[in-house]
Amino acid sequence: xxxxxxxxxRQLARAMVADDDPPTIPPWPLDADVEPxxxxxxxxxxxxxxxxxxxxxxxxxxxLVALGVVDDxxxxxxxxxxxxxxxxxxxxxxxPTTIPSATLVAPPxxxxxTATATATPSTPSDxxxxxxxxxxxxxxxxxxxxxxxxxxxxxxDGGLAVAVLKQELAAKGYLPPSTANLAxxxxxxxxAVRAFQTDHGLVVxxxxxxxxxxxxxADYQRRVGDPNGDGHLDPAxxxxxxxxxxx
Amino acid sequence: xxxxxxxxxVVYVQLAPELIRFATGLxxxxxxxDVMSTAFVKAMSSPSWRSVRDRRAFMYRAVLNEARxxxxxxxxxxxxxxxxxxxxxxxxxAAGDTAVAEAVAALSLRQRAVIVxxxxxxxxxxxxxxxxxxxxxxxxxxLARARARLRExxxxx
Numbered sequence: 001x002x003x004x005x006x007x008x009x010r011q012l013a014r015a016m017v018a019d020d021d022p023p024t025i026p027p028w029p030l031d032a033d034v035e036p037x038x039x040x041x042x043x044x045x046x047x048x049x050x051x052x053x054x055x056x057x058x059x060x061x062x063x064l065v066a067l068g069v070v071d072d073x074x075x076x077x078x079x080x081x082x083x084x085x086x087x088x089x090x091x092x093x094x095x096p097t098t099i100p101s102a103t104l105v106a107p108p109x110x111x112x113x114t115a116t117a118t119a120t121p122s123t124p125s126d127x128x129x130x131x132x133x134x135x136x137x138x139x140x141x142x143x144x145x146x147x148x149x150x151x152x153x154x155x156x157d158g159g160l161a162v163a164v165l166k167q168e169l170a171a172k173g174y175l176p177p178s179t180a181n182l183a184x185x186x187x188x189x190x191x192a193v194r195a196f197q198t199d200h201g202l203v204v205x206x207x208x209x210x211x212x213x214x215x216x217x218a219d220y221q222r223r224v225g226d227p228n229g230d231g232h233l234d235p236a237x238x239x240x241x242x243x244x245x246x247x
Numbered sequence: 248x249x250x251x252x253x254x255x256x257v258v259y260v261q262l263a264p265e266l267i268r269f270a271t272g273l274x275x276x277x278x279x280x281d282v283m284s285t286a287f288v289k290a291m292s293s294p295s296w297r298s299v300r301d302r303r304a305f306m307y308r309a310v311l312n313e314a315r316x317x318x319x320x321x322x323x324x325x326x327x328x329x330x331x332x333x334x335x336x337x338x339x340x341a342a343g344d345t346a347v348a349e350a351v352a353a354l355s356l357r358q359r360a361v362i363v364x365x366x367x368x369x370x371x372x373x374x375x376x377x378x379x380x381x382x383x384x385x386x387x388x389x390l391a392r393a394r395a396r397l398r399e400x401x402x403x404x
Contacts, residue, residue, distance in 0.1 A: 013366035017268035018276045025263045026284045028256050
């Protein structure tokens with residue numbers, strides 16, 4: 001304690017937090033797309049409920065996908081998902097406005113709801129009955145933030161893989177350059193993904209499964225390589241890169 | 248320690264000033280606003296947000312987690328190159344003082360967090376443990392290692 005070691009550390013800490021010149025605090029409405037819940041932006045509670053239900057079902061279907069059901073029309077190269085049973089028809093445009101909310105809301109229990117959700121839409125291509133996550137009205141992300149790394153990446157997901165996705169979409173001109181909410185899959189991203197899918201003859205569902213992911217991130221994968229050498233750079237691997245730096 | 252306020256905006260206004268410092272200590276001045284606001288957006292849109300008792304502690308953890316995501320992203324140079332076009336000026340954290348930059352580079356995120364909370368926020372280990380969601384022993388260990396590391400790098404004694 002002869003030289004008061006803490007004094008230097010205090011100085012260091014002050015410099016670390018830029019105490020003399022702290023960065024500006026972003027103004028409150030943090031992002032137009034993701035308003036805090038309860039903002040009376042939508043027509044009424046009913047709409048919110050419908051949206052929440054849709055999101056729940058999206059999440060549930062996402063769970064199904066994670067368990068091994070397919071999302072994209074992608075039998076070929078799904079690295080994580082092994083059983084692409086019901087997949088065909090590359091170009092099926094899901095009508096954006098007609099939300100089969102009645103059918104979606106109807107089933108009470110979550111387990112049956114996913115079953116019906118996947119079963120009812122007669123389009124063979126798209127296992128995601130949840131696809132119509134109304135692109136017209138901004139959807140507040142009320143559900144749990146989705147898994148960062150599991151297919152499909154979709155509305156309200158977050159994390160590094162989403163950040164990569166957004167950057168690649170921006171690089172291709174599908175998203176305006178922006179630094180806001182870099183790691184959030186918001187409505188804008190949803191729209192961009194759909195636009196990309198439309199342009200590339202993919203199933204237009206706003207879900208980023210193996211095929212869509214590979215298509216959007218092809219350039220990125222070329223630059224970054226393939227850490228585990230399985231021929232893909234899937235979202236899970238994106239999180240691996242750079243981990244070595246952390247203790 | 249609960250902020251005890253209902254509106255998200257009020258919570259934000261209350262916590263943002265200290266959290267942006269915290270974030271700055273973790274990821275540098277340039278990324279701090281993004282890290283902090285992303286952490287807020289994620290936290291507030293999570294279903295557990297409303298039932299969180301200690302929102303301050305919750306947000307400290309959220310910022311630390313977000314910083315981790317950010318650091319990984321930074322570590323992937325190709326992404327940074329892609330992102331560089333979006334960002335205004337500085338790509339590197341403009342630490343100004345090279346000694347600070349070295350120190351930051353030498354420390355892990357947890358160590359940075361502990362250093363900042365100890366020497367800037369003047370919190371005792373128990374409070375830091377609370378805030379970061381780790382044990383007090385872990386706080387002391389991080390602190391000890393951070394000090395040792397800083398001694399090496401900066402010859403702080």
